[in-house]
Structure formats: C-alpha cells, structure tokens
Amino acid sequence: MPQGDKWLDQNAGPVVRPYALTGGRTAPAAGEVLDLIAIVSATDLGERESDAIDLSPEDRTILSLCRRPVTVTDVAAGTELPLGVVRVLLADLIARGRIAVVPQRRTGDQPSTDLLKEVLHGLRAL
Amino acid sequence: MASAPSDGPDGLLAAFKIVVAGGFGAGKTTLVGAVSEVRPLRTEETLTSASIGLDDLAGVGDKKTTTVAMDFGRITLSNRLVLYLFGTPGQERFWFMWDELSYGALGAVVLADTRRLDDCFPSVDYFENCQLPFVVAINCFDDAPRYDPEDVRVALDLDSHIPVMLCDARDPGSVKQILITLVEYVLARRPEPSQAEPAAPLAPAAPAPLHDRAGPAAPLEPAEPRGTFGSGLRLIPHEPGGEAVSHDRATWRSTVQ
Numbered sequence: 264m265p266q267g268d269k270w271l272d273q274n275a276g277p278v279v280r281p282y283a284l285t286g287g288r289t290a291p292a293a294g295e296v297l298d299l300i301a302i303v304s305a306t307d308l309g310e311r312e313s314d315a316i317d318l319s320p321e322d323r324t325i326l327s328l329c330r331r332p333v334t335v336t337d338v339a340a341g342t343e344l345p346l347g348v349v350r351v352l353l354a355d356l357i358a359r360g361r362i363a364v365v366p367q368r369r370t371g372d373q374p375s376t377d378l379l380k381e382v383l384h385g386l387r388a389l
Numbered sequence: 390m391a392s393a394p395s396d397g398p399d400g401l402l403a404a405f406k407i408v409v410a411g412g413f414g415a416g417k418t419t420l421v422g423a424v425s426e427v428r429p430l431r432t433e434e435t436l437t438s439a440s441i442g443l444d445d446l447a448g449v450g451d452k453k454t455t456t457v458a459m460d461f462g463r464i465t466l467s468n469r470l471v472l473y474l475f476g477t478p479g480q481e482r483f484w485f486m487w488d489e490l491s492y493g494a495l496g497a498v499v500l501a502d503t504r505r506l507d508d509c510f511p512s513v514d515y516f517e518n519c520q521l522p523f524v525v526a527i528n529c530f531d532d533a534p535r536y537d538p539e540d541v542r543v544a545l546d547l548d549s550h551i552p553v554m555l556c557d558a559r560d561p562g563s564v565k566q567i568l569i570t571l572v573e574y575v576l577a578r579r580p581e582p583s584q585a586e587p588a589a590p591l592a593p594a595a596p597a598p599l600h601d602r603a604g605p606a607a608p609l610e611p612a613e614p615r616g617t618f619g620s621g622l623r624l625i626p627h628e629p630g631g632e633a634v635s636h637d638r639a640t641w642r643s644t645v646q
Contacts, residue, residue: 385466
C-alpha cells in the first residue's frame with residue numbers, strides 16, 4: 264500500500280464485487296432468511312443437474328459443498344463468500360428446487376433436554 | 390475440511406451454536422481456535438489509523454488486528470451433533486450482528502479481561518436482556534492481575550447462579566471446561582421435574598466453576614440492589630495514569646443511560 268506497487272493484488276479483494284453475484288440483492292427474494300446453522304443439502308435435481316447451464320460457478324461450488332448436509336455457515340466458509348451473498352444464492356437454489364433445507368432433530372428454538380445431554384456427553388468425551 | 394458429518398442413524402443431524410462475546414482483544418478468536426476442529430473462519434483486518442478512536446487499544450498492548458466480521462469454529466460431538474462457536478464482533482458498530490448470532494443459540498460465553506473489565510459490560514447486559522444463558526470466563530492473560538472470580542462477579546453485578554470461572558483461552562482443556570459448564574448451567578436451569586437432576590448436577594470438577602460459592606453473596610439481592618454494589622471495587626488498575634478507577638457495571642449503566 265505505501266509504495267504504489269500494483270493496483271490489484273489479493274488484498275484488493277475479488278475483481279467481481281461480492282454482491283455483483285447476487286444482482287445487487289442483499290436479501291433473498293422470497294422466503295425466510297436462512298439461519299446460520301440451518302442445514303442444507305442438494306436435492307436429487309441438484310445432484311443430477313449440478314452442471315446445468317443456468318448455474319453460475321458460485322452455484323456449482325455451493326452445490327458441490329451441499330452433496331452432504333452442511334450448515335449455511337459452512338457453505339459460506341467453503342465458498343469464501345460473505346454470508347449475505349451465500350444466503351441469497353442459497354435461497355435462489357432452493358427456489359429452483361436444487362437445494363433443500365434439512366429438518367433438524369429439534370423442535371422449535373429450544374432443543375430437547377435429551378439433545379442437550381447428548382451435547383454435554385459429546386463435550387465431556389472430547 | 391470436514392463437511393458436517395453426514396446422516397446419522399436416523400438420517401438427521403442437529404447443529405447448535407454458542408456465542409462467544411467479550412470486549413475487544415479479550416481473546417474470543419483465540420478461544421474459538423483452541424477447540425475448533427477447523428481453522429476458524431476469521432475475517433480480520435489490520436487496524437489502521439482510521440480506526441484509532443473507534444478501537445481503543447489502550448492496555449491491549451500489541452494486538453494489531455481486530456475482527457471485523459465473525460469467527461466461527463466447529464466441534465463435531467457425534468455423528469449427529471455439531472456445535473458451532475461464533476465469536477461476536479468486538480466493536481460496538483457491529484452490534485447488529487449480535488441478534489443474528491444469538492438467535493436460537495444454546496448459550497453464551499462472556500470472556501472477561503481483568504485489565505479492561507468494563508469492556509465486557511455490554512455483553513453481559515446484552516445477554517441478560519435477551520435472556521440467553523451465559524457464563525463468564527475470565528481469561529487469565531499472563532500479564533493481567535489476578536482476581537478472585539467472586540470479586541469479578543460483584544463487579545459485574547451478576548446473579549449468584551451465573552457461573553464465573555477462570556480460564557486460559559489458549560488451552561483447549563480450559564475452553565472445553567467452559568463449554569461443559571455452560572451446557573450444565575443451561576440444563577440446570579430447565580424446569581424438569583421428571584428428571585432426577587434438580588438444580589445441582591453441576592458436580593464441580595477440578596478446575597471447577599466457582600459459582601457454588603453463592604453463600605455470602607446471595608442474601609444481598611432482593612432484586613433492587615443494582616447500583617449498591619461497586620463502591621470500593623478497584624478492578625481496573627489503569628496503567629500509565631495510575632489512578633485505579635473503580636469500575637463496576639452498575640455505575641457503568643448509569644452513565645450509559
């Protein structure tokens with residue numbers, strides 16, 4: 264930065280600005296905003312057509328990450344895109360039937376006591 | 390690289406999150422990194438002169454970067470359970486992310502740095518207000534003065550049931566103990582008459598939480614006494630100037646409001 268080396272190195276960030284990938288949208292077009300730890304997974308359609316022509320490179324990366332159930336946070340980390348961008352892209356893929364939200368083993372906001380105990384046992388066993 | 394463990398026996402898995410909060414430079418990123426199985430995702434930006442004044446580095450010595458987005462770490466507990474730790478952005482201008490991080494969280498860890506204890510007042514206030522269960526972990530920096538956790542409890546104006554413990558955020562064992570204490574605490578607060586585990590299954594292990602020392606402190610609190618604590622607490626020996634300012638959360642709140 265001090266001596267004007269180059270305008271663009273990796274510190275300059277991506278050449279395509281993140282929200283250009285979403286057409287400038289910062290929130291999903293429809294549906295609720297995905298929770299950070301919502302679990303998503305590719306649908307059969309998504310698996311089958313993982314290189315369909317209407318998919319952007321980012322969509323493909325997301326689909327390949329979602330071959331197994333992963334959290335939204337992990338998708339964001341795996342794509343190295345901002346969370347807000349990933350949410351928009353995921354919502355698009357969900358709307359197009361390529362990705363689905365996986366129901367979790369808990370009801371509502373409060374995990375069951377049994378589940379909490381499983382967490383506790385898991386922690387103790389670390 | 391470990392994507393989340395795939396389908397367990399019943400084909401489902403559950404993800405939990407715990408929020409790690411605390412003042413700027415209190416060691417949140419370190420704590421997350423100590424137990425995470427993946428390198429924590431962190432978006433750090435070098436502090437520049439532009440952020441001086443916004444990010445007060447007094448007393449935090451050589452910390453040169455500050456987390457501007459979020460850190461998270463992941464712990465796979467079983468083939469069906471994954472636990473995420475999210476560090477809150479330290480600066481107040483990122484408050485808007487707190488609601489998001491706290492929503493649906495299992496609980497929170499407030500990391501306290503005794504050199505700048507008042508930095509964690511906002512975190513304590515926040516979790517009290519949104520009623521998210523939390524524990525306070527005092528990060529024992531090598532050069533920070535040591536205090537009795539009970540003194541910290543008083544300075545933070547914490548209810549006697551809230552666990553307060555010493556920790557080393559670099560040490561996985563220490564961090565694990567914090568998380569265990571938090572989950573035990575969450576479980577103990579559940580009204581669960583059916584279980585043979587009333588509010589005391591918190592068998593204090595070796596580096597135990599010191600929250601069972603509630604004895605002397607407990608009678609002090611018939612709901613109102615916030616603000617009556619604090620006088621004479623000299624927890625923050627501010628370095629160069631020398632005047633040991635007595636900080637406590639009750640006074641802090643009265644100045645904020």
